[in-house]
Amino acid sequence: MSTELPRYEHYIAGEWVAPAEGGYFASTNPTTAQPWYEAARGTEADVDRAVRAARAAFEAASWRDLSQTARGRLLRRLGDLITENAEDLARTETLDNGKLLREMRSQLAGIPEYFYYYAGYADKIHGEVIPANSTKLLNYTQREPVGVVGAITPWNSPLMLTTAKIAPALAAGNTVVIKPSEHTSASVLKLVPLFEQAGFPPGVVNVVTGFGADAGNALVEHPQVAKLSFTGSTATGSRIAAACGSRFVPVTLELGGKSPNIVFDDADTDSAAMGIVAGIFAAAGQTCIAGSRVFLQRGVYDEVLEKVSARAATIKIGDPLEPETELGPVAFGDQRDKIEEYVRIGREEGGRVLTGGERPDVGLDGYFYSPTVFVDTDNGMRVCQEEIFGPVLTVMPFDTEEEVVALANDTTYGLAAGVWTRDLARAHRLASVLEAGTVWVNTYRAMSPMSPRSGFKQSGVGIEHGTEVLREYTRLKSVWINTDESPARDPFVLGS
Numbered sequence: 072m073s074t075e076l077p078r079y080e081h082y083i084a085g086e087w088v089a090p091a092e093g094g095y096f097a098s099t100n101p102t103t104a105q106p107w108y109e110a111a112r113g114t115e116a117d118v119d120r121a122v123r124a125a126r127a128a129f130e131a132a133s134w135r136d137l138s139q140t141a142r143g144r145l146l147r148r149l150g151d152l153i154t155e156n157a158e159d160l161a162r163t164e165t166l167d168n169g170k171l172l173r174e175m176r177s178q179l180a181g182i183p184e185y186f187y188y189y190a191g192y193a194d195k196i197h198g199e200v201i202p203a204n205s206t207k208l209l210n211y212t213q214r215e216p217v218g219v220v221g222a223i224t225p226w227n228s229p230l231m232l233t234t235a236k237i238a239p240a241l242a243a244g245n246t247v248v249i250k251p252s253e254h255t256s257a258s259v260l261k262l263v264p265l266f267e268q269a270g271f272p273p274g275v276v277n278v279v280t281g282f283g284a285d286a287g288n289a290l291v292e293h294p295q296v297a298k299l300s301f302t303g304s305t306a307t308g309s310r311i312a313a314a315c316g317s318r319f320v321p322v323t324l325e326l327g328g329k330s331p332n333i334v335f336d337d338a339d340t341d342s343a344a345m346g347i348v349a350g351i352f353a354a355a356g357q358t359c360i361a362g363s364r365v366f367l368q369r370g371v372y373d374e375v376l377e378k379v380s381a382r383a384a385t386i387k388i389g390d391p392l393e394p395e396t397e398l399g400p401v402a403f404g405d406q407r408d409k410i411e412e413y414v415r416i417g418r419e420e421g422g423r424v425l426t427g428g429e430r431p432d433v434g435l436d437g438y439f440y441s442p443t444v445f446v447d448t449d450n451g452m453r454v455c456q457e458e459i460f461g462p463v464l465t466v467m468p469f470d471t472e473e474e475v476v477a478l479a480n481d482t483t484y485g486l487a488a489g490v491w492t493r494d495l496a497r498a499h500r501l502a503s504v505l506e507a508g509t510v511w512v513n514t515y516r517a518m519s520p521m522s523p524r525s526g527f528k529q530s531g532v533g534i535e536h537g538t539e540v541l542r543e544y545t546r547l548k549s550v551w552i553n554t555d556e557s558p559a560r561d562p563f564v565l566g567s
Contacts, residue, residue, distance in 0.1 A: 076097065076106060076107065076108050076109045077107075077108040077109070078095065078108065078109045078110075079108060079109070079110045079111065079256065079257065079260045079280065080111050081111045081113060081117055081121065081277075081278060081279050081280060082260065082263045082264070082276075082277060082278040083117075083120055083121045083124050083274075083277045083278075083279070084124035084127075084128070084273045084274040084277065085267050085272075085273025085274065086273070088111075088117075088120070089111065090111040090112055090113060090114065090117055090281075091114055091116035091117050091120070092112070092114050092116070094111070094112035094114075095109040095110065095111055095112055096109065096110060096112050096253060096281075096282075097109050098110060098167060098253070098254065098255070098256060098257065099254075099403060099404075100166050100167070100437070101168065101169040101399075101400040101401065101402050101403055101437050101438045102166075102169055102390055102391060102392075102399065102400050102435060102437040103435065103436055103437055104404070104436045104437050104438065105436075107166060108257055110253075110256045110257075110260070110280040110281075111279075111280050111281070112280070112281050112282070112285070112286075113250070113279040113280055113281030113282075113285060113286035113289075114281070114285050114286065114289070115285070115289040117279050117281070117286065117289075118248070118250075118279050118286055118289035118290050118293060119289070119293065121248045121277040121278075121279045122219055122221075122248055122290070122293045122295050122296060123295065124273075124274040124277055125219040125246040125247065125248050125274055125275070125277055125295075126218070126219050126246070126295050127274055128246045128272055128273065128274030128275045129216070129218055129219060129245070129246040129275075131272065131274075133272040134244075134246065134272050134275055135244075138194070139193045139194035139196065139244070140193065140194040142190075142193045142194075142241065142242060142244065143189075143190040143191065143192075143193035143194055143242065144190070145190075145241075145269050145270050145271055146186045146187070146189055146190035146193065146238065146241060146242060146269075147186065147187055147190040148269040148270060149186050149265060149266060149269040149271075150182075150183035150184070150185075150186035150187045150190070151183070152265040152268055152269055153179065153182055153183045153186070153262070153265060154179075154180075154183050156261075156265065157176070157179035157180065158176070158179075159261065160175075160179055160230060160258055160261055160262065161175035161176045161178070161179045162175075162392070163257050163258045163261050164229060164230055164255070164257075164258040165391050165392060165399075166257070166392075167229070167254075167255040167256075167257045167258060168226055168227065168229070168254065168255045168357075168402040169355070169391050169399040169400040169401065169402055169437070169438070170228075170354055170391060170399060171354075171391045171396060171397070171398075171399055172391055172392050172393075172394075173394060174353070174354065178228070178230065178231050179230070181231075182230055182231060182234050184520055185234045185235065185238045185520040186234070186238050188238070188520040188521060189238040189239050189241075189242035189520070190242065192239075192242055192538065192541060193242040193243075196214050196242070196243060196541055196545065197213070197214065198211055198212030198213040198214055198547070198548075199211065199212055201549075203551075205555075207553060207554050207555035208551060208552070208553055208554070208555075208566075209551070209552040209554060210549065210550070210551050210552075211549075211550050211552075212547055212548065212549050212550070213547075213548050213550065214243075214541075214545040214546070214547055214548075215244075215545060215546050215548055216243045216244035216245040216544065216545060216546075217243075217245060217297040217298045217321070217544060217545065217546050218245060218246070218295070218296075218297035218298070219245070219246055219247070219248060219295055219296050219297055219298075220236070220237075220240045220245045220246070220247045220248070220296070220297070220298045220299070220300060220544065221247075221248050221250070221290040221291065221293070221296040221298070221299045221300070222236040222237060222240070222247055222248070222249045222250070222299075222300050222301075223249075223250045223283075223287055223290065223291075223299070223300070223301045223302070223303065223311075224236070224249065224250070224251050224252060224259070224302055225252050225302050225303045226252035226254040226255040226402050226403070227354065227357040227358060227359075227402065227460075228354075228358070229251055229252065229255045229256075229258050229259050230258050230259065230262060232302050232325075233249060233251065233259055233262070235520075235535050235536060236300045236302075236323075236535070237249070237276065238520075239540045239541055239543070239544050240298075240300075240544045241271075241275070241276070242541070242544075243541055243544040243545050245297075245298070245544055246274065246275045246276070246277075247275070247276050247277065248277045248278075248279060248290060248296070249263075249276070249277065249278045249279075250278075250279055250280070250281070250283075250286050250287050250290050251278065251280060253280070253281060253282050253283075254402055254403050255402065256278075256280045259278060260278060260280070263276055263277075263278050283307065288314075291311050291314050291315065292314060292318075294318070296320065297320065298320065298321050298322075298323075298543070298544065299311060299315050299320055299321075299322045299323075300322070300323040300324075300533075300543075301322065301323070301324050301325070302324075302325040302326075302359070303326065304326065304327055304458075305326040305327040305458075305483075305484075305529045305530070308324040308326040308531070311324065312324060312532065321533075321543070322532060322533065323531075323532065323533035323534070323535065323540075323543050324526070324531045324532045324533060325359065325524070325526060325530075325531045325533075325535055326359070326484075326486075326526055326529060326530050326531045327359060327458040327460075327484055327486070327529070327530060328359045328360055328361065328363075328458060328484045328485075328486030328487060328526070328530050329363055329364060329455070329456060329457070329458055329482045329483075329484045330350075330360055330361060330362050330363060330364065330484070330486055330487040330488055330489070330507065331362070331364045331365075331366055331475075331478070331479035331482075331488050331489070331505070331507075332346065332347055332350050332351075332362035332364065332365045332366070332488070332489040332491075332515065333365075333366045333469075333475055333479060333488070333489060333490050333491065333501070334347070334365070334366070334367045334368060334371060334375055334491040335368050335371075335472075335490075335491060335492040335494070335497065336368045336369075336370035336371050337492055337493045337494055338371065338491035338492050338493065338513075339491070339493070339513070340371055340374050340375050340378065341378070342491070342513065343371075343375055343491040344375050344378035344379050344382065345382075346362075346489060346491065346513075346514060346515040347362060347365055347375070347379050347464070347515075348379060348382050348383065348386075349515055349516055350362025350363075350489060350515040350516060351363055351365075351442075351462060351463075351464045352383065352386060352397075352398060352442045352462050352464075353516065355398055355399060355400070355401050355440070355461060355462050356459070356460065356461045356462040356463060357401060357402060357406075357460055357461065358516075359458075359486055359530075360486055360487040360509070360516065361460070362487070362489050362515055363458075363459065363463065363464060363465065364450070364455055364465055364467070364479075364482075365379070365464060365465065365466045365467070366467055366468075366469050366475050366478060366479065367466060367467070367468055367469070368468070368469055368470070368475075369468055369469070369470055372468045376425075376444075376446070376466055379444065379464070379466070380425045380426050380444045383426050383427060383442040383443075383444050383464075384426045384427075384442075386398050386442050388431050388433050388439055388441065388442075389433050389434075389435070390435065398439075398442060398462065399439075400435075400437040400438040400439045400440075401438050401439075401440055401461055401462075402438070403438060404438050406438070406460065406461065407430075407438040407439075407440055407461075409459070409460070409461070410440050410459060410460075410461035410462075410463060411430075411440070413453070413454055413457070413459045413461070413463060414428050414443060414454075414463060416453050416454060417445050417448070417452065417453075417454035417463075417465075420448075420449075420452045420453065420454065421447060421448075421449075421452075422445040422446070422447055422448045422452065422454060422465070423445065423446050423447040424443060424444070424445060425444040425445070425446050425466075426441075426442070426443070426444050427440075427441035427442045427443030427444060427462070427463075428441065428443045429441050440461060440462060441462070442462045442464075443462060443463045443464065444464050444466060445463065445464065445465045445466065446465075446466050448465040448466070448467055449467070450467060450478050450481055452465075455467075456482060456483070458484070472497065472500070472501070476501065476504050476505065479505055479506075480504075480505065480506045482528075483528055483529045484526075484527075484528060484529055484530045485506045485507050485508060485526060485527025485528040485529075485530045486507060486508055486509070486526045486527070486530035486531070487507050487508065487509040487510070487511070488501075488505045488507040488509070488510045488511070489510075489511045489512075489514075489515045490502070490505075490510065490511070490512045490513075491512075491513055492512070492513070498512045498513075506527050506528065507527060507530075508524060508525035508526050508527050508530065508531075509524060509525075518536070519536070520536055520537070521536070521537055522536055522537055523535070523536050523537030523538075523539045523540065524536045524537075
């Protein structure tokens with residue numbers, strides 16, 4: 072490795088810590104295909120040190136005895152610091168995974184809202200008094216933090232998806248060890264020093280960088296990790312669920328998707344076409360909620376297909392730092408290879424590429440791939456059933472509402488769905504029968520920290536965002552107090 076590259080260490084207990092085995096790995100700028108920094112290659116020893124630091128911080132009076140309101144103030148201060156550092160964080164993530172700078176600026180405007188939202192909830196996490204059969208017994212519940220939370224985050228939206236995990240985890244009083252993707256560690260590493268500036272005690276938030284087989288597995292299997300939250304592929308999520316299940320450790324899993332985007336004859340076709348483009352080509356299709364399967368009712372099939380394919384063919388591809396760019400590179404070389412392989416498979420299966428399906432010539436050496444629209448596809452094809460995670464869209468016609476519901480639900484995934492119609496009754500009918508954790512009507516990719524997200528079927532387990540997520544990061548305890556000072560009753564009769 073070249074020592075001329077900037078180098079990041081692990082962040083443990085408020086300090087930058089060299090890797091236990093001295094290893095580093097390079098991260099590549101996907102726009103140039105050139106390495107631009109090195110990060111510490113974490114091993115089991117590094118993870119153990121981070122988890123122990125997090126456990127010590129969890130038990131320390133500086134965090135344990137902090138009032139819930141004071142925790143909320145720390146989260147709010149953190150949100151302010153993120154706003155102050157937004158431009159640097161946005162540029163760092165663009166350099167690391169190729170997302171448009173203007174999209175990252177928008178994300179960085181929204182990320183503080185997550186911390187503000189959960190700051191407000193920090194002192195509203197509480198139990199309740201339960202009526203008992205005897206007036207001499209007081210029964211109440213309390214919600215407690217679970218302990219050390221392991222957060223394994225992906226490469227497509229590192230800051231946003233890390234925030235979705237750690238904001239509620241910290242509001243509930245937990246401590247955290249983050250293992251970011253080896254492809255995109257820089258923005259998270261730039262984020263964590265802000266916790267210290269905000270006033271969080273050392274060890275409350277820790278980061279160990281490295282690969283899944285080493286650092287990721289060690290975090291999943293560490294005996295002091297009380298809760299694991301993962302966003303990534305369904306295959307990896309399945310392995311994590313099995314490993315955590317063997318230790319009875321609760322998990323939250325946000326996994327893959329193959330989301331349907333459905334357009335009916337009565338829809339506003341201009342809006343539907345733009346919603347389709349946003350659903351699959353924004354972020355180069357590298358989102359778990361990508362609307363990668365489009366179903367068009369026969370009456371608008373030709374019209375909407377023409378609008379979508381025409382817009383796809385004119386999308387400006389290039390350097391994501393440039394304001395006119397609409398599509399940057401995919402995050403790394405292997406991901407582009409995967410996309411190319413699926414396009415090849417789609418053609419072999421009988422699909423026809425209407426536009427795209429190739430590497431564009433943009434004058435840069437990065438990992439670019441053209442927005443691709445497939446027609447003549449069948450919902451049973453691999454390109455219609457397997458998550459590609461790239462700018463590849465399949466378009467299929469349908470005739471009836473019943474037919475399209477069956478097609479939309481005919482997948483192992485159930486993360487999101489889109490419906491375009493002016494018929495209010497139909498909108499509600501489809502929202503009820505589509506097997507997806509999120510259903511958008513006449514919009515796509517709308518989200519808020521206040522709105523819960525969940526995955527059905529193989530798209531995940533548990534909740535992220537909203538108030539429901541606070542249950543994911545707390546445990547419920549029932550407390551019984553006997554206020555009766557009279558002699559004890561028969562010890563062989565159950566008390567109530």
